[in-house]
Amino acid sequence: MTQHTRTRIRTRLVWGAAVGAAALTLAACSGETPSGGGDGAGGGEVTIDSVAVIAPADPGGGWDQTARAFAQSLTADKLVSSAPVSNIGGAGGTVGLASLATETDPNTLMVTGSVMVGAVETNASDVRIEDTTPIAKLTEEPLVVVVPKDSPYETIEDFVDAWVDEGADMAVTGGSAGGIDHILAGQLLTEAGVDAADVPTTLNYIANSGGGEALTLLLGGQVQAGISGVGEFAQQVEAGELKALAVSSDEPAALLPDVPTLTDEGIDIVVTNWRGLIAPGDISDEEKAALEELVTATHDGDAWAEVLETNGWTDAFLVGEEFSSFLEEDITTTQETLKTIGLIE
Known part of the structure; x- marks a missing residue:
């Protein structure tokens, strides 16, 4: 990447x-x-x-x-x-x-x-x-990047590479527009080489006013990925309903200790909510x-x-x-x- x-x-x-x-x-x-x-x-x-x-x-x-x-x-x-x-x-x-x-x-x-x-x-x-x-x-x-359980993406690198190629054809959901979830989505694209000026047209971000709405979109397969606080998705990850690709903290998250950090995966971003x-x-x-x-x-x-x-x-x-x-x-x-x-x- x-x-x-x-x-x-x-x-x-x-x-x-x-x-x-x-x-x-x-x-x-x-x-x-x-x-x-x-x-x-x-x-x-x-x-x-x-x-x-x-x-x-x-x-x-x-x-x-x-x-x-x-x-x-x-x-x-x-x-x-x-x-x-x-x-x-x-x-x-x-x-x-x-x-x-x-x-x-x-x-x-x-x-x-x-x-x-x-x-x-x-x-x-x-x-x-x-x-x-x-x-x-x-x-x-910390935030966590998740995908539906049947998603073809197994690593954050796989997902972001496909995201850069497909652009707005891939939908990502999270919290409110302009919030920390939205910011992390934009940072992932710029870190992958997308020019900042192109982020608004490349990023198809579906904002929500509550965590339950984002979860519904993910479980329904209506979006390719979601970004939110670890606590909002941890239960579904543990149940196998979602796959967690990476967390945004310096160290592994307490609720998802086996999920790698972005920095572990070679992405130099640390963001906490x-x-x-x-x-x-x-x-x-x-x-x-x-x-x-x-x-x-x-x-x-x-x-x-x-x-x-x-x-x-x-x-x-x-x-x-x-x-x-x-x-x-x-x-x-x-x-x-x-x-x-x-x-x-």
Whole structure:
């Protein structure tokens, strides 16, 4: 396979530390009355008894899994009395992002991640992640390239070579347009020698708002390959319904330890999908600090540790300014990558 570009995108996520109780209380600033949010000012005591968690995608995908696992961890460790989850899917999470911009409840957390960062750019979203309040970065997960069980392709090299030859006649499915799955698809083509300017016409990418849709296309033989987080396809790979050709991490994935990495196969690409949490953009400093403390307490709890192990997610927690700095860098890197593979100008 000809290699013309060398691309490495690495993101590391780590969750922090704190203690929790049935209702988490933060004594902030002057210790007077509860703050009302909106201008970042005002002091007082912020108590969080319940949290609304939003998955900005349809059920079945990684955002939905993360939202529900996090909400269950909150209640399992008795950090809040309730943590209802809702799904607001569409346009790579930007429909949910627009909804968050009008949210009046400061105790609202939305799952975000690399997919949304890309979708904001490709959809030219009016509401950007920069308009929200970053809370924490939670997990990191490698992607996996899969094909239907009866596919003639046994290796990633076989598949990509055929893909370059057939171009748009081969369909590849994954998450939202402009998201990390779409980016990896473009990188595989440019790494194989396709000029970045030709990627938009060569790449027949079928985007989906939830992991369940991509799986349906794959199992129905309607596409030649799929790209998504390891956790979304691992069960079908283990059952023999899909064949995994390669994972996108430095090391083999915990859920698919026998599947080679792209670098093992001579393709110099390392990409991981991060997920985290954001809140409405107009909450006060005290409300932000209380959410950060709550999320940190959840991260340190037994329930979340079990979630990480069960799903094969890498614990990569960043909170506060560390997460804000990471997010700023990731947005810049994603913009540059999308331009390189011709998805934005």
